[in-house]
Amino acid sequence: MRVRLRTLLLFLLPGFTIVGILYYMLAWTGIVSTMDWVGMAPVWKFAGLKNYRILFTSQRFWTNVKNNMIWLILFVIPTGIFGMVLAYVLELMPRISRVLKPIFFYPLVISPVVTGTLWAWFFEPQQGVLNVILRYLHLDFLRTGWIADPKIAVYCMIVAGIWQNLGFALVLYTAAMREVPSDHLDAAKVDGASPGQIFFHIIVPEIGHATIVVFSLLVLYTLKVFDLVWVMTRGGPGYATEVLPYLMYRITFRQLMVGVGSAVAVIILLISIVVLVPLSKWMMARWME
């Protein structure tokens, strides 16, 4: 339906003013990342790439990058794959799954701060639930410092992350599996295919679109995970469990190095764009059809 320009603007302007503000903010952050801005009040002194150099030469930044890589591998892949397999298995048992699905969904409506509080207690070294259970089961040799141990703490947080987000992968995969044409499934069943064969040869190829979306959004989650880190360890011990989104906050709002903090934000933006541009183009193709 063609409309007059005035009508079009009347409707588009409110929403797109806000979208415009967001793009303006992106540009603003990019500019501030080249400024020598330290302290509360703005300092517009051009510093070139100094802030980036400060980051790239600091041990702390690379620990953050390493932790983000750990999240990328040990959070994204298990959440995505468990979500896919669980969605399929639950679809095979429709009666049980009506009762079970809400159990995996409810972490989605719980604040990550609550999730962090619960799991922080689980993994607490002295009074933690896990250590107490292990003692109760006479498995004392498995007891350890958990979130107090710099080598293990990141993995504890990833467990909390998976716990919170599995339901998201499950929701999307379930929706995608229901769209698989039933005649494909029926034909395979008539041919005597086992549930495993149906899963690998029909379901997985047919739900490729959900896989792209789920994995991309999980990658983006690793670039914004802040709450769990703040609540569970505050990035510690030392900075052993920090990730880039947390570092950005610390540097900017605690150390007031606004220029360097903006540089971290720009790095997060660049990594996000690598995932987001193909994802958005691909989603658009589906929306516009």
Next chain:
Amino acid sequence: MRGFGKVIALIVILFLIVVWILPVYVMFSASLKPLSEINSGNYLRPPIELRTENWVMAFNTLKNSLKNSFLVSIPATLITVFIGSWSGYALAIFKFRWKSRLFFSIAIVTFLPYQIFLIPLTRLIVDMGLFNTFAGMILAYVILNTPMAILTTSLFFQTIPKELYEASSLDGCTPTRFYFSILLPISLAGITSAAVLTFTNVWNEFIIALSLSRDPTTRLAIPTLAGLKGSYVAQWNMLMAGAAIVSIPGILVLIFLGRFFIKGLTAGALKE
């Protein structure tokens, strides 16, 4: 599925269910126990001595911040969904050049981490004199959630037959009247999905709420709970009661509006 495979699947599912229920079971049972019971290592058994006072005390500590959270998340949700559906309507129904570019530009900002906007957003709120105020937080949440609302509502509106709009405009119905008296009533499901998604997002959000208010009188529930973790050191019963209380709105949303929540989640990501 039958036989051996089914047994293995059931065992794995059973294990997952235990892991998914245990933290919340421990949360509820600990929130009702006296501290002495927790200190003696009784985590898994239900409370021997019921302490409902924990909930009363935690509620009194959180009362003001819970009220603040409602005063911020409800207006933020209403404004976001109104602006989002207003512009989403034009995007879904009208034909114009650059439409796909606009769609693309929204998709990008919808999924970007909040951290990228955090510094300029804080500056904006401070410069407007809205730091520590509800208005400041509402404005910030509206800015951050509108792209998602445009996206979800316009995808819902796309499913409405174009003929409906064409027929009503031939009858002399203006685009504004069409929005209020036809589009909104028939897309109530889509609007509700966008609203439910925005509300849970805002209610549970942490980093923005933490950065935009340092004043205890305007602080929201989630940052207040996060602060309690520092001050209630080792008082796990109180902390768990607080965690349970702030989770109630989200849980109620899932129970009563779960269908809309799930629809909202899948709508943006997968067009059905």
